[in-house]
Amino acid sequence: MLALDRFLLLLLGLLACAVVVPMYVALPPAMLALLPWLPLGTMAVALLLSQIYQQGRMGFVILLSLLNYGIAIQLQQHLVTEPPTQSLYWLWALSAPVLLQLITALAVPLVFHRRAIGHWLLIVIAMTVALWLWHQPEQLGVINPWMQHRSLALVDWSPAPLIILAIQLIIVMLSWVNYLLNKSHDLIAIVLAQAVLLLSTVWIEQAAIVALLATTLAVAHFILVLGLGHQLAFIDELTNIPGRRALNMALARLGKRYTIAMVDIDHFKKFNDTHGHDVGDEVLQMVAQQINNVGAGGKAYRYGGEEFSVVFAGKDPKQCQAALEQIRTDIADYRFVVRSAKQRPNDGKQGKTQRGAGGGKTVQVTISLGVANRTAKRNDSDSVFKAADNALYRAKKAGRNCLKLASSS
Numbered sequence: 001m002l003a004l005d006r007f008l009l010l011l012l013g014l015l016a017c018a019v020v021v022p023m024y025v026a027l028p029p030a031m032l033a034l035l036p037w038l039p040l041g042t043m044a045v046a047l048l049l050s051q052i053y054q055q056g057r058m059g060f061v062i063l064l065s066l067l068n069y070g071i072a073i074q075l076q077q078h079l080v081t082e083p084p085t086q087s088l089y090w091l092w093a094l095s096a097p098v099l100l101q102l103i104t105a106l107a108v109p110l111v112f113h114r115r116a117i118g119h120w121l122l123i124v125i126a127m128t129v130a131l132w133l134w135h136q137p138e139q140l141g142v143i144n145p146w147m148q149h150r151s152l153a154l155v156d157w158s159p160a161p162l163i164i165l166a167i168q169l170i171i172v173m174l175s176w177v178n179y180l181l182n183k184s185h186d187l188i189a190i191v192l193a194q195a196v197l198l199l200s201t202v203w204i205e206q207a208a209i210v211a212l213l214a215t216t217l218a219v220a221h222f223i224l225v226l227g228l229g230h231q232l233a234f235i236d237e238l239t240n241i242p243g244r245r246a247l248n249m250a251l252a253r254l255g256k257r258y259t260i261a262m263v264d265i266d267h268f269k270k271f272n273d274t275h276g277h278d279v280g281d282e283v284l285q286m287v288a289q290q291i292n293n294v295g296a297g298g299k300a301y302r303y304g305g306e307e308f309s310v311v312f313a314g315k316d317p318k319q320c321q322a323a324l325e326q327i328r329t330d331i332a333d334y335r336f337v338v339r340s341a342k343q344r345p346n347d348g349k350q351g352k353t354q355r356g357a358g359g360g361k362t363v364q365v366t367i368s369l370g371v372a373n374r375t376a377k378r379n380d381s382d383s384v385f386k387a388a389d390n391a392l393y394r395a396k397k398a399g400r401n402c403l404k405l406a407s408s409s
């Protein structure tokens, strides 16, 4: 299970706790006084970070979460005393998830950017309509008979609130499916924001629950934005494995015993020239995926271009050789299908199912490897890399698709 999947399950569990805990535990008054303010500060900082990291979609999820929390608090304060707000409350419960889904579906580089003007316009229109209805509750006269049910107190039963809750639940499930298909930090943020909207709708009258839900969501947004920042800094965008910066940091942590393998795709230039750069990119992704599955505790990195490195902390070359030979044969045995640009699907999963289904030419991709460890003479990572590079050169000279070890001296 991916770290992101575990994070999502953990957060959904925490949201459940945010609902259950205030029901059974009397929270201290000081905490109750502080609680409503916590999400505001945390989400404001997360929004700022999303702007710095240029994560427009993430920024809009945070902005809308912030707005929805503000609206929930307002509704909460007026719901009991002013029955017309009950209709407004159900309208919000219906429109907020739809607006969140719509705005985050439209890609935009930044929240505060001229290209995001359409997004802001949508939000301003929605807020203006909400404010107008707030001050002119008689406009809601037509829908009032169906909506006068506070929270889940369905005494005079009408299906409208239940239908709205069902729609909210469907939207949560759809956003979860979207995350499962396209795994990313901002899609998790959307699932959580939608789940919080649903839970806040049901427990709107419980101030502590709404504030705890928003606090949990704010912390999740904050961690997800930091995660995105980490990904930008350390993960190679094309191959989705750690890049050169992550490698340099890992090298600084190594002890006295380690082995490094340099991996290079054979005749890659020819491959690019024959099939095009896009197909070359697909080959890089396939090779990265295979190398990332290396055994014996190896950690794979994209070194640059068509070169990869595998670092084995605390291991001698002999302990890593079998695992490296395994990825070499796995890649050589892989049936890589070259599709024309028209045949190539955008989606990686779709590509997997189509692979081998005919229609494209199958080609063999091979790699060469050079392996070296730290010794008394090669006592820093630069010299180990140099020795691994020399061994790689010998592997290329020996006809490629093979592994060569550097001498142990």
Ligand SMILES: Nc1nc2c(ncn2[C@@H]2O[C@H](COP(=O)(O)OP(=O)(O)OP(=O)(O)O)[C@@H](O)[C@H]2O)c(=O)[nH]1
Residues within 6 Å of the ligand: 238, 264, 265, 266, 267, 268, 269, 270, 272, 276, 277, 278, 279, 280, 281, 284, 304, 305, 306, 396, 400
């Ligand atoms: N598609 C694609 N090609 C890349 C990328 N980075 C580097 N390359 C290409 O990788 C090729 C490297 O070619 P060479 O260093 O000559 O090596 P080679 O053709 O693999 O030959 P040998 O290593 O001797 O087997 C060049 O054509 C680069 O343009 C990338 O991100 N995507």
